[in-house]
Amino acid sequence: NAGVTQTPKFRVLKTGQSMTLLCAQDMNHEYMYWYRQDPGMGLRLIHYSVGEGTTAKGEVPDGYNVSRLKKQNFLLGLESAAPSQTSVYFCASSRQGVGQNQPQHFGDGTRLSIL
Amino acid sequence: AQSVTQPDIHITVSEGASLELRCNYSYGATPYLFWYVQSPGQGLQLLLKYFSGDTLVQGIKGFEAEFKRSQSSFNLRKPSVHWSDAAEYFCAVGGTGGFKTIFGAGTRLFVKA
Numbered sequence: 001n002a003g004v005t006q007t008p009k010f011r012v013l014k015t016g017q018s019m020t021l022l023c024a025q026d027m028n029h030e031y032m033y034w035y036r037q038d039p040g041m042g043l044r045l046i047h048y049s050v051g052e053g054t055t056a057k058g059e060v061p062d063g064y065n066v067s068r069l070k071k072q073n074f075l076l077g078l079e080s081a082a083p084s085q086t087s088v089y090f091c092a093s094s095r096q097g098v099g100q101n102q103p104q105h106f107g108d109g110t111r112l113s114i115l
Numbered sequence: 116a117q118s119v120t121q122p123d124i125h126i127t128v129s130e131g132a133s134l135e136l137r138c139n140y141s142y143g144a145t146p147y148l149f150w151y152v153q154s155p156g157q158g159l160q161l162l163l164k165y166f167s168g169d170t171l172v173q174g175i176k177g178f179e180a181e182f183k184r185s186q187s188s189f190n191l192r193k194p195s196v197h198w199s200d201a202a203e204y205f206c207a208v209g210g211t212g213g214f215k216t217i218f219g220a221g222t223r224l225f226v227k228a
Contacts, residue, residue, distance in 0.1 A: 004158070040124070040220055041220060042119075042205060042220040042221050043159075043205070043218040045215055045216075048215070058215065059215075090158055090159070092158075092159075101166065101210055102209075103149055103161045103164055104159075104216065105161075106151075106158030106160070107158050108156070108157050109156075109158055
């Protein structure tokens, strides 16, 4: 009963490097999300997807790209990492609903440091 | 504009005392309200949700919340706090206004013996 699994759990990058964060869910959820969490700012939505093959920008999309080639996976990419992207990243998923009326299921997060 | 305000950045209560965490929201469509809890090093876990009907909703771990439309509030309560309740709590609003859930900045709860 894995739920939402994020890989990796920790990563340290140098400025300018690229990387991809993987999120996998086994609940057959339509909707998936990527958030970043910074102290005192709660969760901010980076990108989201309402179904396989679809993606949309959230509140803070700059510097990130995403892909949803398979329904169960949602990838978050950093093309050229910057120190401002040091954060804890959370993936979440939810059932399809009317707008956003379903609770979200979260992974345990990826702690990313950019030096 | 859609927003969620949690006025208290942190709260300290004694074990066994009652707890109330405040949440105020602004949302232009029919709101659906959530409370989540985050333990250190983990993701958010749903405590309870309000969609419609009875304005007092029960959740897991002995928590409850009351929806007050006139005050645009959705405060979380627990009659007797346990040391294991120490965590960060997030209020959130979603609904028919789009695909995004708006989260508050969180309230960190400390429990003293």
